[in-house]
Amino acid sequence: MAKSKPTASTAPKARRPAPLALVKNDPWLAPYEPVLRRRQARLQARIEEIEKYHGSLAQYATAHQQLGLYHDATRGGYVYREWAPGAEALFLIGDFNQWDRQAHPLRRLEFGVWEVFLPDAEYKNRLTHGSLYKVHVVTAGGGKDRLPATLRRAVQNEQTKDFAGQVWQPETPFAWTDQKFKIAAAVMEPLIYEAHVGMATEEGRVGTYREFAENILPRIEAGGYNVVQLMAVMEHPYYGSFGYHVANLFAASSRFGTPEDLKFLINEAHRRGIAVLLDIVHSHAVKNEAEGLANFDGSGNLYFHRGDRGNHPGWDSKLFDYGRDEVQRFLLSNLRFWLEEYHFDGFRFDGVTSMLYHHHGEGVAFVGYDNYFGPGADEDAILYLQLATTLAHELKKGSLLIAEDMSGLPGLCRPIKEGGVGFDYRLAMGIPDFWIKLLKHTPDEHWPLGELWHTLSNRRAGEKTVAYAESHDQALVGDKTLAHWLFDAGIYTHMQAGDPDPGAARALALHKLIRLLTLSVGGEAYLTFIGNEFGHPEWVDFPREGNGWSYQFARRQWSLSENPDLKFHQLGAFDKALVQMARGQHLLAAGPATLLKHDEENKVLVYERGGLVFVVNLHIEKSLTDYRFWVTQEGQYRVVLSSDNSRFGGFDRTDEGFVYETFEHQLSLYVPSRVALVLARA
Numbered sequence: 001m002a003k004s005k006p007t008a009s010t011a012p013k014a015r016r017p018a019p020l021a022l023v024k025n026d027p028w029l030a031p032y033e034p035v036l037r038r039r040q041a042r043l044q045a046r047i048e049e050i051e052k053y054h055g056s057l058a059q060y061a062t063a064h065q066q067l068g069l070y071h072d073a074t075r076g077g078y079v080y081r082e083w084a085p086g087a088e089a090l091f092l093i094g095d096f097n098q099w100d101r102q103a104h105p106l107r108r109l110e111f112g113v114w115e116v117f118l119p120d121a122e123y124k125n126r127l128t129h130g131s132l133y134k135v136h137v138v139t140a141g142g143g144k145d146r147l148p149a150t151l152r153r154a155v156q157n158e159q160t161k162d163f164a165g166q167v168w169q170p171e172t173p174f175a176w177t178d179q180k181f182k183i184a185a186a187v188m189e190p191l192i193y194e195a196h197v198g199m200a201t202e203e204g205r206v207g208t209y210r211e212f213a214e215n216i217l218p219r220i221e222a223g224g225y226n227v228v229q230l231m232a233v234m235e236h237p238y239y240g241s242f243g244y245h246v247a248n249l250f251a252a253s254s255r256f257g258t259p260e261d262l263k264f265l266i267n268e269a270h271r272r273g274i275a276v277l278l279d280i281v282h283s284h285a286v287k288n289e290a291e292g293l294a295n296f297d298g299s300g301n302l303y304f305h306r307g308d309r310g311n312h313p314g315w316d317s318k319l320f321d322y323g324r325d326e327v328q329r330f331l332l333s334n335l336r337f338w339l340e341e342y343h344f345d346g347f348r349f350d351g352v353t354s355m356l357y358h359h360h361g362e363g364v365a366f367v368g369y370d371n372y373f374g375p376g377a378d379e380d381a382i383l384y385l386q387l388a389t390t391l392a393h394e395l396k397k398g399s400l401l402i403a404e405d406m407s408g409l410p411g412l413c414r415p416i417k418e419g420g421v422g423f424d425y426r427l428a429m430g431i432p433d434f435w436i437k438l439l440k441h442t443p444d445e446h447w448p449l450g451e452l453w454h455t456l457s458n459r460r461a462g463e464k465t466v467a468y469a470e471s472h473d474q475a476l477v478g479d480k481t482l483a484h485w486l487f488d489a490g491i492y493t494h495m496q497a498g499d500p501d502p503g504a505a506r507a508l509a510l511h512k513l514i515r516l517l518t519l520s521v522g523g524e525a526y527l528t529f530i531g532n533e534f535g536h537p538e539w540v541d542f543p544r545e546g547n548g549w550s551y552q553f554a555r556r557q558w559s560l561s562e563n564p565d566l567k568f569h570q571l572g573a574f575d576k577a578l579v580q581m582a583r584g585q586h587l588l589a590a591g592p593a594t595l596l597k598h599d600e601e602n603k604v605l606v607y608e609r610g611g612l613v614f615v616v617n618l619h620i621e622k623s624l625t626d627y628r629f630w631v632t633q634e635g636q637y638r639v640v641l642s643s644d645n646s647r648f649g650g651f652d653r654t655d656e657g658f659v660y661e662t663f664e665h666q667l668s669l670y671v672p673s674r675v676a677l678v679l680a681r682a
Helices: 021-025 027-054 184-188 209-222 259-271 325-341 352-356 379-395 430-441 449-457 482-487 502-521 558-562 567-584
Strands: 068-072 077-083 089-094 113-119 132-139 142-146 154-156 163-166 191-196 227-231 248-252 275-280 346-349 400-403 425-427 464-467 525-529 594-599 604-609 612-617 624-630 636-642 659-661 666-671 675-681
Touching (some): 021 027, 027 379, 089 113, 191 567, 209 259, 248 325, 259 275, 275 325, 275 400, 430 449, 430 502, 482 502, 502 604, 502 675, 558 567, 612 666
Parallel strands (some): 191 525, 400 425, 425 464
Antiparallel strands (some): 077 113, 089 132, 594 604, 612 675, 624 666, 636 675
16 A cells, blocks of 8 residues: 655654754854854865865875975985966075076976975085075066075075075974973963063063073063963064064074074973963965065965955055965964974964954944854855864864954854854953053043943853953054053152152052953953063064164063062062962952942942952042942951052051951951952951
8 A cells, every 4th residue: 555645744844953052152143043054064064175185184284294395305305395386487596506596497296386306415515404595486577586485494684684594404303391291271271471582681682582481481480470472483574563474484583593492492481381372473474575475476366365355454464365275274284383393382363353354354343243244254264263273272182272353253262063263262352442541531530330340341151261451562662551551751750669659659559450350350361461560661662764773662671670679570579469369269260250349439349259359449549448248158258469568569558467257248348549459268
C-alpha cells in the first residue's frame, strides 16, 4: 500500500537554530543575527579553503619562511624570493655584487613569485652576516631599488639616510631561557605598562633594547605591572611617527639595537614574570616607496587597495586590501613571526576602528546598531581580524589580544563561536577623553558624579576592557598629560614635597583620585603610559624640523621620580601602592564595581568591588565627619589604602590604624575632602 505524502500541515517543520550566545546576551542584536551568522559562515568557508590547500591555518601563515632572503642548507646557498606579479623584472643587488642592477636577475615562478639562488660555493665569502642588500624592481614605470617585503632587518646609512636590508645570521643564535614562563596571570589581571624603548632614557638620545631591559624592566616590576606593551618595534623610516607609519613589518627597528637585543629584553621580562605585547600595526602602512610596500610591483594595488580606497584620508598612509588572499597570508604570517621568532605574548592591534569600516570611523557617531552592521562595515577586514585572533590563540595558548576600537562594535571581544571577532580586550577610549574634557571645561565643584560613574562603568556585558586615564595619545605634543592639565605652570615651580601651594595640592590630589577611580571602576585591565605614573612634567615630541631635531621631549626624567623631596616621587609611590593593592586583592579579576552611594551634594561616591569598599570624596573643600553609608557585609573594616597618606603627598587626616565596625550594615567614617579611602574586611 502506498504511503500518503505528508501535507503542509503535517510535515515536520525545520528547527530554527538556537540564537547565538552574543544575541542571547544582547536582544538588541536579534535583527543583525543573520549578519553575524554570515560572518561565521564566511570564516568557516575560508578556513576550510585554507586547510584544503595548505593543511592548516598555522601552515598557511608561513609566507615569511618562503619569501625573502634566507639560507637554505639543503640546497647549499641563499635563496631570495619575492611576490611581485605585476613586475617586469627583479634583480637582487647589494654589496656582494657592488650593487650591480643587472648581475643577479630573478626568474619568474608560478603565482607571481620570483626567485634567485646564490650557491655557497660562489657566495659564501661574499654574502655574509652584516651584508647589505636590496631588490631592484623593474615595472612599466621604470626601475626602482626597493626593500624586500618580508625583510627581517633594515639599517639606515648615517650619511645618506637611506635604508637597506641587512643579512642577519649570527654564528650563535640567541639562547632563550623563558620556557617556564606562563602568561596566565597577566591574562587574568593585565596591568599594562605602555612603553617606547627609544624615549626610555633620561639622556637626549635614542635608547636601546638592552638599556630598557636593564634599567626600565626593574622599574616596571617594582611598580607592580605584569605586562609591558612595546610601541614602535616594527621598523619605521621616520622616528617621529611614534612607530605608526610602518615600512618593514617583519623587521625589529634597528635604531634600538639588534634582534638579539630585543630577544634579550623579552627574555628578561619573562624572567621577571612580565608578559610582553607588541603594538602591531596592520591597519595601515607608510606610503614611502623607497622603504615600504607601496606600488611594489608597479600595479598600484599589490598589498593595498587601488586608487583613493588605498589611501587613508586622515593618516597620510596606505590601506591594506584584506580581501586579497596573498595579503591575508602576508599579515597572518607577520603575526606568527612575532609570536615565534621573538616570543611576544600577544598584540595590541592599532587602529582597529579604521579597519572595521570603509569610512574608518572618521566623522561618524556610532549611535545605533546600523552603524556596526550596515554597508559601512568592511567585511573583508572583519574576516581578516577573525582569522588573526583564531591564529594567535591557536599558536600561543593564552595570548593576549587587545583591540584599539572607539566604535564599540558588539562582539569584538567575544569568541567567534558566539558571533564575535575573537579579541580578549578592547581599550576603553572614552575614559581618557572624559577626564580631559572634564579638566578642560568643568570647574571641580561642578563635576557631574552621575556622568563620571556612567562613563567609568558603562561597557558591554561580557566584553573586557582596558581602562586607562591616559595613554601615549594624551601625552603627545599638541595635547597635555593629565599632570600638565592639573599642575599647569606649577609643574615647574611648585613640585617640592613641602611646597604648600594650594593649586599644586589640588593637582596632586586629583591626579591620584583619577587613577584610583579609573583602575577600580573602569575595566578588567588597566594601562599607564611610561612616566605618567609619576606625573611626568612634559609631553612627548620626537626630534623633527619644527623643534630643531631636539630630544628634549623624547625622553623620560626618571630622576624626578627618585627624588623624595619632589611631588613626582609621591605620585609614583601612590601609583605603586594602588597597583600592588589591585594585584593583592585580585581586583581586576573580580566582577564590575557596585555603586553603594551616589551623593551629589557632598560629591561622594561609595562602591564595592572584589570585596573592597571605596569611598571617594571629590568635594573641593568639605571634609565629612561621621559620614555613613551602607555596605553589603557586616563586620570590621580597616583602611588598606588612603590617598591622604603623607607618603603620597597627603595630610594624614585619617587614622589608618583604626578598625571600623558596622552597625546595622552601615559604616561611619571621617572622609577628608579630595581623598579616597579603600577599606577591606579586617
